Amino acid sequence: MIYAADAVLPITSPPIREGAVLTREGRIISVGERDTLIARNPSEEIRDFKDAILMPGLVNLHGHVECASFGSLAEPTPFLQWLGRIIKAGRNMNRDDWLRAARKGVKRYLEAGITCTADITRTGVGLQAMAEAGMPALIYFEVVGVDDRVLIEAVVDLLEKIKSGESIAEASGLRLGVSPHSIYTLSSSALKMCSEISSEYELPLSIHLAETQAEVELVRDGSGPLASAIRGRLRLEVIKQGGSGKTPAGFLDGFDLIRDSLITAHGVWLSDEDIALLKNKGASVAICPTSNELLGVGEAPINRFIDHGLGFGIGTDSLASNPELDLFLEVRKARALLAKQIGLKTNLLPLPSKKLVEMITVDAASMLGLNDQLGSIESSKRADLIAIDYDGTGSSVDLYNYLVESASKLSISHTILGGDIVYSRHK
Ligand SMILES: [Zn+2]
Incomplete structure (x- = not known):
């Protein structure tokens, strides 16, 4: 599955505008630009969250x-x-x-x-x-x-x-x-x-x-x-x-x-x-x-x-x-x-x-001694991700500032645990 969003925040590497995360069997395979990841994996199913920041749970x-x-x-x-x-x-x-x-x-x-x-x-x-x-x-x-x-x-x-x-x-x-x-x-x-x-x-x-x-x-x-x-x-x-x-x-x-x-x-x-x-x-x-x-x-x-x-x-x-x-x-x-x-x-x-x-x-x-498994979006870590509402106004907005100043649990639209969507606000 490819999960895509307006912005991907891997935490341990710089934010990616128009980014995506490729997951398989509950793990992260790779993270990068949406277009590149889709072109390299043409048969992969895509879930595009669009107006969202995708970040680790x-x-x-x-x-x-x-x-x-x-x-x-x-x-x-x-x-x-x-x-x-x-x-x-x-x-x-x-x-x-x-x-x-x-x-x-x-x-x-x-x-x-x-x-x-x-x-x-x-x-x-x-x-x-x-x-x-x-x-x-x-x-x-x-x-x-x-x-x-x-x-x-x-x-x-x-x-x-x-x-x-x-x-x-x-x-x-x-x-x-x-x-x-x-x-x-x-x-x-x-x-x-x-x-x-x-x-x-x-x-x-x-x-x-x-x-x-x-x-x-x-x-x-x-x-x-x-x-x-x-x-x-x-x-x-x-x-x-x-x-x-x-x-x-x-x-x-x-x-x-x-x-x-x-x-x-x-x-x-x-x-x-x-x-x-x-x-x-x-x-x-x-x-x-x-x-x-x-x-x-x-x-x-x-x-x-x-x-x-x-x-x-x-x-x-x-x-x-x-x-x-x-x-x-x-x-x-x-x-x-x-x-x-x-x-x-x-x-x-x-x-x-x-x-x-x-x-x-x-x-x-x-x-917690679990950073080899989770906490950032990196290949081989668990595919535990969240999608957060993001209107994308001005691509110059610092995503970290945006999260600290504007995000709350109410802005979480999806929670992905082990590669599967386990919570969707719209349901
Ligand atoms: Zn207590």
């Missing part, structure tokens, strides 16, 4: 598809109250309910042009939903709400999930990982267990870190609103001992959890010391602007990430704290945050439009 650095049925919780709510609501909402769900939610989450991703994600799944259904959809992902099995009273069961459960997940992942081209949920929902032994199992099985890690100021307080002093809310539910040493005197990243480092495979989510309250530690150990941050805004937890210090050279990317988080799941919107929010933090105009920022678009494509793919 978007890559989300942090999400939870199994939480897609919690959309009613996505309204401005203080974090602790929201946390209580989400725990309550999940209590009566059985596996079928979770799976239905995960399938809905995948559908919403494809409608939003997201064709690859880092997915955190407590129940394991995230893996099944991605495998069914043929959507590449890094699936992290989540460990949450574990203290020493239930540690053995948690170890057995995690090992079983890894064991049964390996064959599905291999058959579906998915990667597996481990996600200790957070410092405030796991005892020290549980954090240590996650660290050891991820080393033993060579699985990458992800954790929610420094999302709220209350988390910083809990880790440092063992007190504050989050500590009060957790105390009656879980037995955590850090609370019992009146805090560790450390920052969240410093505390985590005591369990050897800060390493180059680690993607921390949120990072709103990371100190300079934390940022330097993450950078030195090769870890990175997935910022989630809409989720942070909705739950009123603060804003990620993007300017300081850049100053320290810390790698970071963008995640949507789940429908429970982000009703949009729109990575273009997140990009615009990240740019606005940075402009506010450093007081510069957007056209002077150290994050130009090209870099922002790379962040939600090839850079994110690279952080």
Whole structure:
């Protein structure tokens, strides 16, 4: 199949006006000018999107598809109250309910042009939903709400999930990982267990870190609103001992959890010391602007990430704290945050439009260890593409600026996964 459009944006090579992509058996064979590609492959079927930009599908650095049925919780709510609501909402769900939610989450991703994600799944259904959809992902099995009273069961459960997940992942081209949920929902032994199992099985890690100021307080002093809310539910040493005197990243480092495979989510309250530690150990941050805004937890210090050279990317988080799941919107929010933090105009920022678009494509793919497979339009990579409305006014318009300033999930007309159109807005 030849997919053609007014403009093709391969990301890792210059944009092609009147471009096309030749795909076969789910892979990209070649990319180039429309006329040349058609002339060289005269018998190939052609799908011409015309007024569109054709680019690689978007890559989300942090999400939870199994939480897609919690959309009613996505309204401005203080974090602790929201946390209580989400725990309550999940209590009566059985596996079928979770799976239905995960399938809905995948559908919403494809409608939003997201064709690859880092997915955190407590129940394991995230893996099944991605495998069914043929959507590449890094699936992290989540460990949450574990203290020493239930540690053995948690170890057995995690090992079983890894064991049964390996064959599905291999058959579906998915990667597996481990996600200790957070410092405030796991005892020290549980954090240590996650660290050891991820080393033993060579699985990458992800954790929610420094999302709220209350988390910083809990880790440092063992007190504050989050500590009060957790105390009656879980037995955590850090609370019992009146805090560790450390920052969240410093505390985590005591369990050897800060390493180059680690993607921390949120990072709103990371100190300079934390940022330097993450950078030195090769870890990175997935910022989630809409989720942070909705739950009123603060804003990620993007300017300081850049100053320290810390790698970071963008995640949507789940429908429970982000009703949009729109990575273009997140990009615009990240740019606005940075402009506010450093007081510069957007056209002077150290994050130009090209870099922002790379962040939600090839850079994110690279952080997930999947950049040999996806994230750009290059021969032999997966044919995961999106077509975005583009009126083509003035061929001098910079396509990266156009995307960052004007695109949204609503401008996505088609999503192509493994060479097939899996979403068409006109249907
Ligand atoms: Zn999350």
